[in-house]
Amino acid sequence: MTAELGHFALIVGMVVALLQGVLPLWGTFSRAGATRQALMALARPAAYLQCALVTLSFAALATAFLSNDFSVAYVAQHSNSMLPKPYQFAAVWGGHEGSLLLWVLLLSVWTLAVGLFSRSLPLEMVARVIGVMGLVSVGFLLFILTTSNPFERLLPAASDGRDLNPLLQDPGLVIHPPMLYMGYVGMAVAFAFAVAALLGGRLDAAWARWSRPWTVIAWMFLTFGIGLGSWWAYYELGWGGWWFWDPVENASLMPWLVATALIHSLMVTEKRGGFKAWTVLLAIAAFSLSLLGTFLVRSGVLTSVHAFASDPKRGVFILIFLAVVVGTSLTLFAWRAPRATLGGSFAWISRESFLLANSVLLVVATAAVLLGTIYPLIIDALNLGKLSVGPPYFNAVFVPLLVPVLFLMVPGSVARWREAHMSEVLHKLRWPGALALVIAGGALAWGGSHSVGTFLGVALGSWVALGTAQLVIERLRKPGRIGASFWGQHVAHFGMAVVVLGITGVGSYQVERDVRMRVDDQVTIAPYTFILRRFDEVPGPNYKAVRADVEVQRDGRFVEVLQPEKRRYFSSAMPMTEAAIDSGWLRDLYVSLGEPLDDARTEWSMRVYYKPFVPWLWAGVLLMVLGGLLAAADRRYRR
Amino acid sequence: MSAASVFIRWCRACLLCVGLGCSWGAWAQTPREAAPLAEDPVVEARLIEISQELRCLVCQNESLASSHAELADDLRREVRGLIRAGKSDTEIKSFLVSRYGDFVLYRPEVKPLTWVLWFGPFVLLLVGLWVLVRYVRARKAQVAPVALSDEQRRRAQDLLRG
Amino acid sequence: MKKFLLPLALFLGLLVFLAVGLQRDPREIPSPLIGQPAPAFRLPTLEGGQTFGPEDLRGKVWLLNVWATWCVACREEHPVLVAFAQKNSVPIVGLSYKEIQPQDEAAKFEPSRKLQVARERSVVWLQRHGNPYVTSVMDLDGRVGIQYGVYGVPETYVIDQQGVIRYKRVGVVTPELLANKIGPLVAELNRS
Numbered sequence: 004m005t006a007e008l009g010h011f012a013l014i015v016g017m018v019v020a021l022l023q024g025v026l027p028l029w030g031t032f033s034r035a036g037a038t039r040q041a042l043m044a045l046a047r048p049a050a051y052l053q054c055a056l057v058t059l060s061f062a063a064l065a066t067a068f069l070s071n072d073f074s075v076a077y078v079a080q081h082s083n084s085m086l087p088k089p090y091q092f093a094a095v096w097g098g099h100e101g102s103l104l105l106w107v108l109l110l111s112v113w114t115l116a117v118g119l120f121s122r123s124l125p126l127e128m129v130a131r132v133i134g135v136m137g138l139v140s141v142g143f144l145l146f147i148l149t150t151s152n153p154f155e156r157l158l159p160a161a162s163d164g165r166d167l168n169p170l171l172q173d174p175g176l177v178i179h180p181p182m183l184y185m186g187y188v189g190m191a192v193a194f195a196f197a198v199a200a201l202l203g204g205r206l207d208a209a210w211a212r213w214s215r216p217w218t219v220i221a222w223m224f225l226t227f228g229i230g231l232g233s234w235w236a237y238y239e240l241g242w243g244g245w246w247f248w249d250p251v252e253n254a255s256l257m258p259w260l261v262a263t264a265l266i267h268s269l270m271v272t273e274k275r276g277g278f279k280a281w282t283v284l285l286a287i288a289a290f291s292l293s294l295l296g297t298f299l300v301r302s303g304v305l306t307s308v309h310a311f312a313s314d315p316k317r318g319v320f321i322l323i324f325l326a327v328v329v330g331t332s333l334t335l336f337a338w339r340a341p342r343a344t345l346g347g348s349f350a351w352i353s354r355e356s357f358l359l360a361n362s363v364l365l366v367v368a369t370a371a372v373l374l375g376t377i378y379p380l381i382i383d384a385l386n387l388g389k390l391s392v393g394p395p396y397f398n399a400v401f402v403p404l405l406v407p408v409l410f411l412m413v414p415g416s417v418a419r420w421r422e423a424h425m426s427e428v429l430h431k432l433r434w435p436g437a438l439a440l441v442i443a444g445g446a447l448a449w450g451g452s453h454s455v456g457t458f459l460g461v462a463l464g465s466w467v468a469l470g471t472a473q474l475v476i477e478r479l480r481k482p483g484r485i486g487a488s489f490w491g492q493h494v495a496h497f498g499m500a501v502v503v504l505g506i507t508g509v510g511s512y513q514v515e516r517d518v519r520m521r522v523d524d525q526v527t528i529a530p531y532t533f534i535l536r537r538f539d540e541v542p543g544p545n546y547k548a549v550r551a552d553v554e555v556q557r558d559g560r561f562v563e564v565l566q567p568e569k570r571r572y573f574s575s576a577m578p579m580t581e582a583a584i585d586s587g588w589l590r591d592l593y594v595s596l597g598e599p600l601d602d603a604r605t606e607w608s609m610r611v612y613y614k615p616f617v618p619w620l621w622a623g624v625l626l627m628v629l630g631g632l633l634a635a636a637d638r639r640y641r642r
Numbered sequence: 643m644s645a646a647s648v649f650i651r652w653c654r655a656c657l658l659c660v661g662l663g664c665s666w667g668a669w670a671q672t673p674r675e676a677a678p679l680a681e682d683p684v685v686e687a688r689l690i691e692i693s694q695e696l697r698c699l700v701c702q703n704e705s706l707a708s709s710h711a712e713l714a715d716d717l718r719r720e721v722r723g724l725i726r727a728g729k730s731d732t733e734i735k736s737f738l739v740s741r742y743g744d745f746v747l748y749r750p751e752v753k754p755l756t757w758v759l760w761f762g763p764f765v766l767l768l769v770g771l772w773v774l775v776r777y778v779r780a781r782k783a784q785v786a787p788v789a790l791s792d793e794q795r796r797r798a799q800d801l802l803r804g
Numbered sequence: 805m806k807k808f809l810l811p812l813a814l815f816l817g818l819l820v821f822l823a824v825g826l827q828r829d830p831r832e833i834p835s836p837l838i839g840q841p842a843p844a845f846r847l848p849t850l851e852g853g854q855t856f857g858p859e860d861l862r863g864k865v866w867l868l869n870v871w872a873t874w875c876v877a878c879r880e881e882h883p884v885l886v887a888f889a890q891k892n893s894v895p896i897v898g899l900s901y902k903e904i905q906p907q908d909e910a911a912k913f914e915p916s917r918k919l920q921v922a923r924e925r926s927v928v929w930l931q932r933h934g935n936p937y938v939t940s941v942m943d944l945d946g947r948v949g950i951q952y953g954v955y956g957v958p959e960t961y962v963i964d965q966q967g968v969i970r971y972k973r974v975g976v977v978t979p980e981l982l983a984n985k986i987g988p989l990v991a992e993l994n995r996s
Binding site (some may be wrong): 242244247249250306307308310345348349350351356359360363364366367368370371374375378382387388389390391392393394395396399400404516517518519520521523524525526527534535597608609 | 675747763
């Protein structure tokens with residue numbers, strides 16, 4: 004019954020979404036009068052109702068999981084009675100159908116938020132924004148109801164479920180997809196604001212000011228979601244990698260890059276009334292890339308470790324949806340954007356021009372990632388064969404594009420609006436610049452490497468970190484209140500610098516040892532020693548594991564006991580590696596258990612890593628998220 | 643003291659020393675440094691370097707270096723053999739490409755088919771910068787900065803002050 | 805204002821590629837060995853006491869079918885091959901690929917015993933499911949498979965009189981495939 008209730012709620016929700024999408028927008032096209040006001044005023048209540056219905060539907064699915072209702076096909080495919088309760092709940096989004104329901108739920112939550120926090124906006128604007136979001140909801144709800152219904156029954160019911168993929172039985176699953184989807188879906192808000200502005204013919208600084216906090220919060224979630232995904236891969240997959248340029252990862256990076264460009268472009272539109280058309284285009288692009296990502300991941304068009312099971316019918320639907328949403332918005336853009344007025348003028352060297360350069364660079368970087376991701380598809384579609392584009396390509400093309408972006412972050416923050424002088428800017432920044440070069444040189448000397456990449460990475464990371472610190476210190480010395488947005492900007496920039504230093508550090512100085520170990524064997528990666536003390540057989544709720552106790556010493560003194568495991572889940576043939584990590588401020592020690600090398604299982608292959616600066620990667624991401632939060636919390640957005 | 647008792651005392655002393663020595667050895671037994679998993683770390687390092695740029699053909703997008711698939715094991719064994727035989731990276735890659743096609747390379751070869759891929763972003767960057775320059779130039783011609791009148795200046799001062 | 809139409813134009817172009825891409829299978833890899841000479845090898849046969857290599861069938865058009873007893877899909881295509889062998893005079897040679905798997909007990913035996921076990925298993929399997937092969941060779945370590953670009957089982961090659969590979973099928977051979985592709989190709993090659 005619960006499943007049917009959930010299904011019914013979804014159908015009603017779709018009808019409400021349709022009304023939410025059509026009626027307020029119709030109102031905005033009508034002539035002024037009581038009808039117009041009434042139609043537009045329907046936006047908020049419709050949004051609230053839709054949110055309630057979708058939440059009900061989601062709750063129904065969650066109940067089916069938590070009560071082990073294996074008569075629901077989706078539950079039988081992704082759950083098991085022995086699965087721990089938190090994972091039973093997270094398994095709701097462990098597969099294609101449920102994750103789409105999560106998408107729609109979060110979209111309705113964002114719409115609810117827009118309804119609640121838009122008191123200072125004109126009703127017309129609110130009607131348009133909520134209307135557009137309603138139409139997007141309709142598309143997704145229709146998709147779920149026609150091709151991806153999570154409430155389908157399995158008759159006769161299974162006695163027990165197939166269990167959740169062991170790789171997903173991890174806290175990472177509980178938090179990564181929701182955070183990531185909050186980001187993806189949040190881009191719909193920026194998109195809706197852009198389309199609303201185009202529809203109303205009102206592209207101005209006010210629109211930019213309304214749009215900006217929503218965009219920043221969505222960006223914040225996206226940053227967090229991507230970071231979580233990386234961190235999860237790092238500790239879960241057992242060999243310490245954190246980014247593979249997999250199509251699904253790229254699908255999340257592209258909206259992030261464009262959203263970053265969008266936030267910076269919105270600044271100019273808000274302050275100087277400039278770049279209006281470009282900003283609107285970026286807002287459309289960010290959400291379009293979110294949708295494109297959804298297509299790439301669920302249509303079977305690209306192979307990926309991440310891809311959901313694909314079905315050509317689903318691919319066709321999403322493609323049509325993509326065509327409609329992006330096609331109409333870009334047509335609207337071509338029609339309305341030319342009317343946008345120009346903002347204030349600016350010189351060759353000015354904050355505007357730096358931000359414009361930032362936009363160009365980030366868009367080119369996004370294009371490079373997009374090109375690399377779909378090139379195999381293009382070549383295949385042209386019948387020119389099959390090729391692969393992997394990490395070597397992306398590292399060679401994408402990373403160099405980031406160099407100017409990182410470099411310009413500091414002068415861009417220093418330069419004045421309208422007109423700045425390069426000599427003045429550089430003079431102001433002479434200390435960060437000089438110190439950055441010294442530190443980079445020092446890093447090369449300390450590590451004994453001659454790598455250009457290491458030098459650039461350390462230099463740029465230090466440059467941004469020191470430059471940002473200097474700006475903050477200088478500002479603190481001046482009188483006057485400092486707004487949250489100031490802190491947000493600089494904390495986020497500083498976070499980026501920390502990320503860059505982390506990536507450079509671990510990439511340049513990581514040490515890996517693949518060894519065969521018996522009890523009492525040790526591995527030395529100075530100044531640490533890893534001693535294998537014992538093996539144990541450890542039972543789990545739905546698996547059996549072999550656990551190794553590896554004692555870590557530093558210069559002879561005890562540090563920690565790491566316990567990597569090799570698990571055999573009852574439901575799956577493949578053994579799972581659970582790596583053990585000791586995290587410090589400056590390094591991670593990472594141990595992963597391999598395979599037994601003899602019949603008696605006394606000798607095992609093991610992987611031991613010394614990963615310096617990797618914690619900075621995660622710390623930097625958290626700083627960026629904090630920066631976003633601070634920026635969005637600025638008082639001027641709450642008036 | 644008789645020769646026998648000296649001898650016995652001497653034996654006891656030796657046994658004591660030997661006994662102490664043995665137990666000392668057992669007590670302070672240093673753990674053995676683990677042997678590398680690979681037979682030849684130099685060859686293995688090169689294998690990892692090469693196979694990180696090769697694709698595992700039976701996986702959902704994994705490199706040959708990290709895959710646990712059976713075919714990946716077999717291919718790594720082949721590549722190891724080729725490395726030991728002194729083949730260059732290019733020769734090893736063409737060995738695999740001639741049997742499995744371009745699909746096996748994660749770094750696409752730079753050839754006319756992939757010129758757009760390799761040079762496209764760079765060209766796009768140049769185009770972007772050129773458009774940026776033209777845009778700024780055109781704007782400066784169109785929008786001349788408007789000078790503030792005295793009244794406006796006074797209002798601005800008031801607003802800034804309080 | 806034509807420049808404002810540029811994003812839309814680019815998007816439509818992308819859409820076309822995505823639509824075409826939907827109809828392609830990204831996992832299907834064409835073989836670069838088409839048109840190349842079939843790699844030489846010399847492997848022990850199933851029957852024992854003999855070896856076989858592709859030059860033994862020079863002058864004839866023949867099929868090379870990669871199979872194994874542990875391969876589930878092979879069971880699906882096997883009756884099709886048996887029926888084809890009965891009705892045609894095209895020789896089919898089997899390549900028993902990695903019959904002894906790494907997790908197998910027999911994987912630890914020394915080579916001649918391993919070969920014997922593999923032979924025994926294959927003979928039993930062929931007796932049960934039918935034998936379409938004029939002979940079957942034992943590729944225990946998969947090295948010949950790698951020479952032929954094998955990455956999944958079953959796979960089937962069509963090789964002509966000069967020993968050149970003319971066609972490769974990755975996956976099961978279906979009656980439709982035999983009727984529409986392999987059969988006509990073999991007939992055409994035999995004519996020339």
